[in-house]
Amino acid sequence: MSTRARWKLPLGTAGVLALAAGAWLTFGGSPADDAQGPVAAMTPATPPPPVLNAGPAVPRTRDGGLDLAGAAAAQVQAQAPQEEPSGPYPVDLEALRAKLPDNLYWETGVPTKEPAELRRRAEVEAKWNTLFGRVQSNEATVEEVQQHFEHRRKVSEDAISFATTMLADYGDKLPSQDQGLLELSVRMHRTRLAELPRQQEEALARREAHAQRQREWRESGGGRQP
Numbered sequence: 508m509s510t511r512a513r514w515k516l517p518l519g520t521a522g523v524l525a526l527a528a529g530a531w532l533t534f535g536g537s538p539a540d541d542a543q544g545p546v547a548a549m550t551p552a553t554p555p556p557p558v559l560n561a562g563p564a565v566p567r568t569r570d571g572g573l574d575l576a577g578a579a580a581a582q583v584q585a586q587a588p589q590e591e592p593s594g595p596y597p598v599d600l601e602a603l604r605a606k607l608p609d610n611l612y613w614e615t616g617v618p619t620k621e622p623a624e625l626r627r628r629a630e631v632e633a634k635w636n637t638l639f640g641r642v643q644s645n646e647a648t649v650e651e652v653q654q655h656f657e658h659r660r661k662v663s664e665d666a667i668s669f670a671t672t673m674l675a676d677y678g679d680k681l682p683s684q685d686q687g688l689l690e691l692s693v694r695m696h697r698t699r700l701a702e703l704p705r706q707q708e709e710a711l712a713r714r715e716a717h718a719q720r721q722r723e724w725r726e727s728g729g730g731r732q733p
Contacts (some may be wrong), residue, residue, distance in 0.1 A: 597680035598673065606672055611665040642710055645717035652714060656707040663696040663703075670696075 604613060615628060635658060641647035642655045670689040678686055 597677050602676070603669070603672060607665075607668060610669050611662060612669050642714075645714045647714065649711065649714070652707065652710050656703055656710070660700065660703055663699045666696045667693050667700075 600617075607613075615631070619625065635655075638647065638651060638655050638658075642652055647655065670692045673681075674686065674689050674693075678689075681689075
């Protein structure tokens with residue numbers, strides 16, 4: 508299949524626009540999301556990958572906070588005229604891959620129907636969701652908390668890189684709706700990146716407070732058998 512064929516930038520459940528639009532998707536859309544527990548199946552995190560032969564949309568990821576992201580994306584879609592490219596979709600995926608070889612989009616966003624690849628992606632999503640749950644329940648180790656937030660940082664940084672590169676290379680050729688979604692993705696992921704240091708600090712503080720309560724409970728005899 509030609510890499511210049513029409514494809515769709517998926518809006519994410521895990522994030523709105525997951526890789527290209529996905530930071531929000533993958534791990535939360537607002538500060539309050541971080542206090543609500545793991546997001547189901549990466550609606551947290553992995554938004555639907557771009558779909559070939561489908562209407563335009565943006566790549567995304569899933570981590571949570573999709574409600575706000577989805578609402579914003581819907582607003583962009585409603586405001587933008589529904590344009591249909593007169594010819595092949597003006598994006599060369601192979602050229603993008605050459606520029607961004609390590610971008611998460613190639614692992615989580617590229618359209619596929621291969622059962623083995625779909626299983627792999629589901630296993631990866633399950634792994635990150637499980638870790639997200641451990642962080643939310645204060646059961647994660649310090650290293651796991653750091654791993655969780657480093658992954659979220661990578662998701663957002665890659666989403667921004669993918670979207671900005673696509674806009675720079677093809678922005679004047681893309682339908683206005685796609686341009687709007689990509690620009691929205693960049694704004695949302697930048698907001699997410701700005702929030703991550705505070706969220707990581709708070710997660711570590713909650714973990715330590717939880718561990719301290721457990722120590723005090725054991726020292727008070729709460730863990731002894733009658």
